[in-house]
Amino acid sequence: MIAEIGRSAKLKFASLLYGLGFFFNVLKETGRFFRKSQVGYDVLIKQILFTGYEALAVNAVMAIAIGGAINVIGSSLLPQFGQSQLMYTILIIVITRELGPLLTAFVITARSGTAIATELGTMVVNHEIEAYLSVGLNPISYLVVPRFIGVVVSMLVLTIYFNIFGLLGSFIVVQVIKPTPVAEYLGTLLSTLTVGDVASGLSKALVFGVIVSVVATYQGFSVNRASTEIPVAGIRAVGQSFIMIIIADVLVTLMQYA
């Protein structure tokens, strides 16, 4: 029993070390990526289009709905406590600092995390990774780094979009509940918004983007030979990403408020 626990712990530790090694390898190759002309630029552009551009609509709809919902809830609750003036603060904290990066990360994990893990897993099973090695392309620099950069860049851009559309959704609701001139709404909003709010949201977006891309590519490469391993890799990529994103969210928030 104890021996079994020991073996299991040893395996988990080895797996953790392997994962960390993979992560540092990705960081190292990312540094090289921009220094030399790469055939991987094609992959990077496709990744940004898929992860960033194609997710724009779903992200915008979600942001508008949440911005509106916050305003509806806030408008009915806050006056009861005589705190109507906190509406903008709450809106900014919830959208910019918390839900913007978090929900965007969930959307990217569900769309791109699974796609990346299953695509790479399929490539492993079909010996396509070996084929890249055989022509002199490093799979980390050619396959992982463009996806890593693409997901991180998309994550940052989509978070900014989420913020804009979230605040826009709120504005639409404001017009129904208490019509307010655009200049007044934006003026109050911008005077409440701080650099810290934006930096907080973007720093989370950066961390979440790194998590989603590294976990998805790692899980994709963890497939060995059977096609039945591919959906398992996709499921693991989503599950691990969600857990790590939530833990990272708590840690970054604690660091910002401590």
Next chain:
Amino acid sequence: MPDTAMPAIELRDVAASSGGYEILSGASVSFPEKAFSVIMGVAGSGKSTMLKVAAGLAVPDSGSVLFRGADMAQFSRKDESAMRATTGFVFQDAALWANTSILNNVSMPLRVHKPWMGESDVAEAVRLLLKRLGYDEGMAMRPAELSSGEQKLVSIARAVIHEPSLIFMDDPTSNLDEDAVERVFALFDDLRKQGRTVIVVANNSELAYRFADMIGVIKGGVMSIFGPYEETVARAESALSASLSRLKARGSRTKSVPEDMGSEMSQRGDV
């Protein structure tokens, strides 16, 4: 003629496993430069694994693999890139990149190792090579749209497009019809004339009969026999390899080779 002074690839006491099963157990062999070496053996004997280990595509559990005298385990990124620029690999199952066109599949080695070539030159080089191999489908097609034989031809084209001096081939004639096999054999003729080193895993004894300078058999995880064709085939025993026995039964190539192959064999120094 084979150059035995410095082997192109040397395996020293290599052990390799896959999925927990030992496949190679202390295999040692030297593949000479400028020779056409053929590896035979029954299914599951470890031929493909040995080829991948020799090409640096699989890492051995123990032992060492030397590429032109240098230990691959000590290769820097620059060394590996230099090696890949001079080698090509044909996979048993073609292993084409499914998400891109045939043009991109075949041209990738040129884009990686000869980045100075213009797009039109690259496309023309790919078109000519594929035409020569008898591939006449569109270059914009995806691998999934091709038959397995056509995929194999594309895979062979990808391995030789950048004119490597050392080519690894894993069962290059599988899935090919007879005409296609002859076109591939014509390509092999040219590779020989140009002094390229070729290491082939073959289940096709005709390939061995027509091209092998060196031949060997894998059995029990080791290269149980390896040497010059005539000498090795002459001392083959049926218990070792049915393929070698069949080649032995065909007799010496100098006597039984058809007349129209005589000139080719002369160029090889076999007659």
